Amino acid sequence: MFFTYLRRELRRRRKAALVVALGLALGIGLVITVDSVSSGMDQAQGKVLKSLYGLGTDMTVTKAASAASATTRPQFNFNANSSGSSQSSDRVLVQGFQTLASSTATEVGAQPHVAKAVGGLNLQVLKINGTFTQGQFQPGQGSGQGSSQGGPGGGQSPQGQVRGGGAQFDANSYSVYGVDVSDLTLGPLSSSKITSGAGLTAADAKAADAVVDASYAKQNKIAVGSQLTIKGTKFKVVGISTADSGDAAADVYLPLSRAQTLADAKDKITTVYVKASDSQQISAVKSAIQKDVPGTTVTTSADLASTVSGSLSTASSLASNVGRWLSIAVLIAAFLVAGLLTSSAVSRRVREFGTLKALGWKSGRVTRQVMGEALVNGLIGGALGIALGLAGAYAVTAISPTLTAQLGGGGSAPGGGGPGGFGGGARQAAARTVDIALTAPVSVATIVLAVLLALGGGLIAGTFGGWRASRLRPADALRRVE
Amino acid sequence: MYQLTGVTKRYRRGKDTVDALRGIDLAIADGDQLVIQGPTGGGKSTLLQMLGGLDRPTNGSVLLDGTDLARLGETRLTRVRAQQIGFIFQSFNLIPTLTAQENVETALVPLGVHPGQRRQQAAEALESVGLGERLSHLPSELSGGQQQRVAIARALVKQPKVLLADEPTGNLDEATRDDIMSLLEGLWRDRGLTFVIVTHDSAIAKRAPRLATIRKGTLTVRESTPS
Ligand SMILES: Nc1ncnc2c1ncn2[C@@H]1O[C@H](COP(=O)(O)OP(=O)(O)OP(=O)(O)O)[C@@H](O)[C@H]1O
Ligand SMILES: [Mg+2]
Numbered sequence: 255m256f257f258t259y260l261r262r263e264l265r266r267r268r269k270a271a272l273v274v275a276l277g278l279a280l281g282i283g284l285v286i287t288v289d290s291v292s293s294g295m296d297q298a299q300g301k302v303l304k305s306l307y308g309l310g311t312d313m314t315v316t317k318a319a320s321a322a323s324a325t326t327r328p329q330f331n332f333n334a335n336s337s338g339s340s341q342s343s344d345r346v347l348v349q350g351f352q353t354l355a356s357s358t359a360t361e362v363g364a365q366p367h368v369a370k371a372v373g374g375l376n377l378q379v380l381k382i383n384g385t386f387t388q389g390q391f392q393p394g395q396g397s398g399q400g401s402s403q404g405g406p407g408g409g410q411s412p413q414g415q416v417r418g419g420g421a422q423f424d425a426n427s428y429s430v431y432g433v434d435v436s437d438l439t440l441g442p443l444s445s446s447k448i449t450s451g452a453g454l455t456a457a458d459a460k461a462a463d464a465v466v467d468a469s470y471a472k473q474n475k476i477a478v479g480s481q482l483t484i485k486g487t488k489f490k491v492v493g494i495s496t497a498d499s500g501d502a503a504a505d506v507y508l509p510l511s512r513a514q515t516l517a518d519a520k521d522k523i524t525t526v527y528v529k530a531s532d533s534q535q536i537s538a539v540k541s542a543i544q545k546d547v548p549g550t551t552v553t554t555s556a557d558l559a560s561t562v563s564g565s566l567s568t569a570s571s572l573a574s575n576v577g578r579w580l581s582i583a584v585l586i587a588a589f590l591v592a593g594l595l596t597s598s599a600v601s602r603r604v605r606e607f608g609t610l611k612a613l614g615w616k617s618g619r620v621t622r623q624v625m626g627e628a629l630v631n632g633l634i635g636g637a638l639g640i641a642l643g644l645a646g647a648y649a650v651t652a653i654s655p656t657l658t659a660q661l662g663g664g665g666s667a668p669g670g671g672g673p674g675g676f677g678g679g680a681r682q683a684a685a686r687t688v689d690i691a692l693t694a695p696v697s698v699a700t701i702v703l704a705v706l707l708a709l710g711g712g713l714i715a716g717t718f719g720g721w722r723a724s725r726l727r728p729a730d731a732l733r734r735v736e
Numbered sequence: 737m738y739q740l741t742g743v744t745k746r747y748r749r750g751k752d753t754v755d756a757l758r759g760i761d762l763a764i765a766d767g768d769q770l771v772i773q774g775p776t777g778g779g780k781s782t783l784l785q786m787l788g789g790l791d792r793p794t795n796g797s798v799l800l801d802g803t804d805l806a807r808l809g810e811t812r813l814t815r816v817r818a819q820q821i822g823f824i825f826q827s828f829n830l831i832p833t834l835t836a837q838e839n840v841e842t843a844l845v846p847l848g849v850h851p852g853q854r855r856q857q858a859a860e861a862l863e864s865v866g867l868g869e870r871l872s873h874l875p876s877e878l879s880g881g882q883q884q885r886v887a888i889a890r891a892l893v894k895q896p897k898v899l900l901a902d903e904p905t906g907n908l909d910e911a912t913r914d915d916i917m918s919l920l921e922g923l924w925r926d927r928g929l930t931f932v933i934v935t936h937d938s939a940i941a942k943r944a945p946r947l948a949t950i951r952k953g954t955l956t957v958r959e960s961t962p963s
Contacts, residue, residue, distance in 0.1 A: 255845045258838060259831075266833040266874075609829040612790050613890070614818020614846040616811070728790040728817065731829055732781055732902065 260626050270599055271631050274592045278635025278711040279642055281581070281588030282704050286643025288581045289703070290694040291650055292573040298566055298690040301498075302659045311440055312536050313554040315362055315371075315526040315543060317352040342383035344485040346516045349376035349429070353522035358547060359434075362526050365542045367535040372440040373523035375432030375513045376504070379484060382425050428470060430484070431504035432513025432523075435459050441527040442503030443495065451478035451493035458509050464489040468496040470505035482506065485516055528552075564660035566690060589711050592635070593718035596628050600722040607723050608730030617724050624723045625716035632712020640704050643696070650694035659688045737898070737930045738764035738787060743796035743806075745782050745953075756782040757793065758953035769924055769931045771944035778950040780934045781902055787932060788821050788900045789813050800898075818846035822891030822929075824901040824920075828883040830875040830890075836862060837871040840890045847894060861893035862886065865919065881912035885919070892923060899924065901933040913937065 264271050359373035433443050435454050443454070446467070454465055466476050471494050476482065482489040489508065497503070514520050530539045540552045600607070607620050745757040756779045764770055772780050785791040786798050789805045798805040800820070805813060817823075822843075830839045840858035849857065859871055865885040875883050884904060891899060901920065905913040917940060924931040933940070941947055947958045 255838075255841065255851075259834065262833040262838070605827075605829060606831055609825070609831070610842060611814070612788070612817060612823050613843050614814055615842075616814055616846065619846070729785050731790065731823070731825060732785065 256623065256626065259623060260630065263627055264630060267599075270595070271627070271634065274595050274599075274628070274631040274715060275635035275638055277588045277591045277595070278632055278708060278715075279638035281585040281711070282636055282639025282707050283642025283646060284581045284584050285707060286640065286696060286700055286704055287646030287650070287694065288573060288577040289700045290643070290647040290696045291692070292570070292577060293697065293700075294650070294692050294694045295566070295570040295573050297695065298657060298692060299570060299659070301690055302566070302688050310444065310529050311527045311555075312530045312533070313528045313540060313543075313552055313557075315354070315358065315528060315547070315550045315552050316350075316524065317354050318549050318551045342381065345380045345382075346430070346485050346518075347378045347380065348517050348519055348522070349378050349524055353519055353524055354526065354550065356521040356523055358550070359523065359526045361547050362528055362543055365539060365546060367531045367539050367542075368528055369531040370437065370440055370529040372434045372437045372527050373510070374434060374441050374525050374527065375510060375517065375519065375522065376524045377430040377432065377513055377517050378427060379430055379506075380425060380427050382423050428505040430506045430508055430513060430516070432510040433507050434510045440529055443507050446495035446497045446502060448493045449496045451491070453493050453495070454507060454509060458492075460511060461509060462487065462489045462512060463492045463509065465493045465495050465507040466491050467502040467505050467507075468494050469502065487512075487516065564658045566657040566659040569657055569692070585707065585711075589714045592628075592631070592711055592715035596624070596631070596715040596719035597722045600624060600719045600726075604726060604730050605733055607726045608728055608733065611726065611728035612731040620726070621720040621724045624719040625713075628716030628719055629709065629712035632708045632710075632715060635711060636705055636708020639708065640701060643700075643704065647694040647696045650692065654691040654693060657690050657692050659690060737766045737768070737801060738762065739797075739799040740786070741797050741799075743783075743786055743793045743798060745779070745786065745791075746794045755953050757786070760786075760796070760953075760955050762948070762955060762957070764930060764932065767928045767930060768946065769921075769933070769944065770946050770948055771941055772932065772934045772948045772950060773936070773941055774950040779953045780950050783950060783955070784900050784902050784932065784934055787898070788823050789817050790823075814846070818843075819894065820897045822894070822896040822899045824884070824887055824891050824899070824904045826903040826906040828875070828880075828887045828907070830883055830886055832875055835872045835874055836867060836878065836886045836889075839875070839886055840893050843890045843894050857893055858889070861889040864892075865889045879912075880908050881915055884908065884912075884916055888916075888919065888923070892927070895927075897930060899929045899931045901931075901935075903934050903936065905935065905937060 353375075354373075356373055359371050362368060363371035365371075431442055433441065433454055435456050435458050438444060438454065443465070448465070449468060451465075454463060464482055466482070471477065471491075476491055476494075478491055478494060480491045482491055484506075489506075489512075495502070495507065508516070510523075514522060528539065528543070530536050536554055536556070540554055543550065543552050607624075610620055611617065740760055740762040743757055743760040743762075744755065747754040747756055760783065772783065774780050782791075786793050786805070787800075789798075789800075789808070793806050796806065800816065803816070805816065808816065830836075831842065834842070837855065837858045840861050841854045844854045844857060859868070862868060862871060862885075865888050867882060867885050867889065870878065870882065870886075875886070878886065884907075888904075899920075904920065905916050908916060917937070920931070920933070923929065935941065945960065947960065949956050949958070
């Protein structure tokens with residue numbers, strides 16, 4: 255009788271059932287959409303962070319910024335007598351001018367809950383070439399080479415034409431990253447794919463091989479097999495890499511020891527890339543490193559994420575705050591409305607339930623019937639809500655609004671000289687902007703959540719109605735209600 | 737069968753109290769028929785609720801075969817209703833979404849009758865009130881008289897000892913009224929039920945063997961030997 259009665263009620267009182275279900279559907283649909291949009295935001299942020307860090311990096315370790323960083327301004331020595339001849343000179347600078355000992359990577363790797371720690375060396379190469387006609391050379395465009403932090407947006411290599419008295423020069427700057435070839439799964443290069451040629455391998459530890467980022471290669475007409483001369487050393491380009499995020503961490507990748515030699519930084523690194531064994535342990539690992547490896551700054555993805563600004567972070571906080579609260583509010587309202595509607599539906603059926611009790615139906619049986627109806631209403635609402643939510647998420651993905659993320663607080667870092675937090679990690683960009691198209695992926699967990707919410711909504715509605723029904727007396731069969 | 741002693745019922749609504757029954761003493765023998773009359777608001781329905789175990793009196797006892805319904809717990813009272821009492825209402829009180837057959841079946845649900853047998857018994861009960869052809873009709877597809885027949889089938893399908901009817905013809909036209917009354921009287925005679933009926937129908941009152949009148953909660957009984 256339970257199912258017959260349930261089926262008949264739902265079929266013959268379709269409208270009432272649909273009203274309850276629609277209310278729940280609205281709430282559940284909103285939850286799914288907001289949930290998927292905010293996981294899309296997370297993905298977008300993840301992409302932004304990955305472009306800096308490389309895949310799987312949970313945190314970076316750099317040298318702690320010291321107040322008076324020994325900023326040695328680069329000097330160029332040109333042969334001032336050979337007037338009119340073409341000359342070229344490279345200066346290889348350690349990015350941020352701050353280095354750690356290579357052994358730091360090992361030290362960090364020995365910390366508890368650290369799965370892996372790989373060191374790398376970030377370099378900046380300034381190439382000046384041109385003709386010199388007896389005169390005075392003024393380096394760069396003022397601050398051009400001075401403070402690496404102060405440079406303009408790092409997307410393109412800044413080129414400044416320098417004219418001294420009778421001299422015409424091109425200043426060209428590009429970034430070099432020294433890769434620890436013994437482990438290529440962590441660090442900046444891990445977020446790039448080799449799109450032509452071969453990548454660096456463990457066998458390349460001492461080789462004069464280089465991998466060049468695709469966009470830099472295109473700009474400078476470099477291909478696999480080309481030769482690259484850095485500070486007089488010839489490197490063979492073995493591969494071209496393309497960054498997954500479209501924004502590479504460096505222009506040129508060299509084996510670590512080669513990079514160290516170029517920069518006169520033997521056994522020195524700028525950054526240690528760390529992967530924790532468990533994402534729950536990240537903050538524990540951070541404090542352990544800060545305690546046990548003095549003089550370092552540890553930057554986690556979360557720290558980094560907090561420096562992300564621009565429309566992505568605005569939208570992201572909108573989704574996680576306003577969106578979440580809105581969907582919770584709508585959900586609570588939907589639950590309440592479903593409960594009240596169910597309860598009022600019971601009120602309209604006072605005589606019906608009273609009659610059943612007069613016929614000898616136990617209170618529990620009547621309550622169960624009401625509960626069953628409400629649960630089915632909830633499930634119908636859940637199904638509609640999932641459909642609504644999927645439609646919403648699909649619409650967001652189809653429109654895929656573009657969000658921009660600004661990293662590093664738009665060059666607001668004071669002091670300038672130091673490696674300013676994570677900045678010591680990748681390229682010289684103080685502030686860089688990444689465009690990301692927003693998607694709204696719907697996960698299985700979200701669907702499961704929706705089903706649970708539907709059941710919860712049905713249960714709440716059923717409790718309202720069931721409570722009302724349980725209080726009816728058999729004498730209510732004689733009540734004049736219409 | 738029934739023995740009522742000093743039954744009072746006081747309804748409370750906020751500060752107001754209504755004494756619907758004021759000390760009713762009444763005995764109804766097995767297989768008897770009792771017709772209850774009285775002005776509106778006199779307490780007829782309230783008395784019927786006491787007899788049917790739909791409500792408990794404020795004071796006094798309602799013995800049904802020696803069991804005091806006034807002191808029975810809810811579970812056992814529910815069982816008494818399910819097993820022994822058939823109730824017929826003025827406005828039929830059928831479940832609007834269930835078919836005639838399913839409506840009759842609802843009376844067998846608390847008795848734990850097997851579904852197959854339940855359907856069978858319900859069909860037979862409908863047959864006995866002349867609705868064998870209307871098993872799968874919804875209440876809204878039946879006339880008032882037919883709906884009341886379904887309700888009668890529902891009241892009798894469990895073979896109760898007592899049949900209580902509260903103005904069963906109150907919502908029916910004259911021709912149908914006589915149909916239903918003769919059906920009920922026939923059933924009472926054939927099945928040896930104890931039958932208590934509240935009615936305004938003076939024709940029925942005239943030929944009633946026992947006529948009770950309730951005014952302002954007080955009962956007077958007139959015994960008469962039918963001519
Ligand atoms: N649930 C209740 N709460 C409060 N007062 C009630 C309740 N039920 C009945 N009453 C009151 O008790 C009195 C008797 O009511 P009852 O329904 O028994 O009268 P009745 O004789 O059946 O009248 P009618 O012929 O109109 O059906 C009336 O005054 C009525 O208002
Ligand atoms: Mg009445």
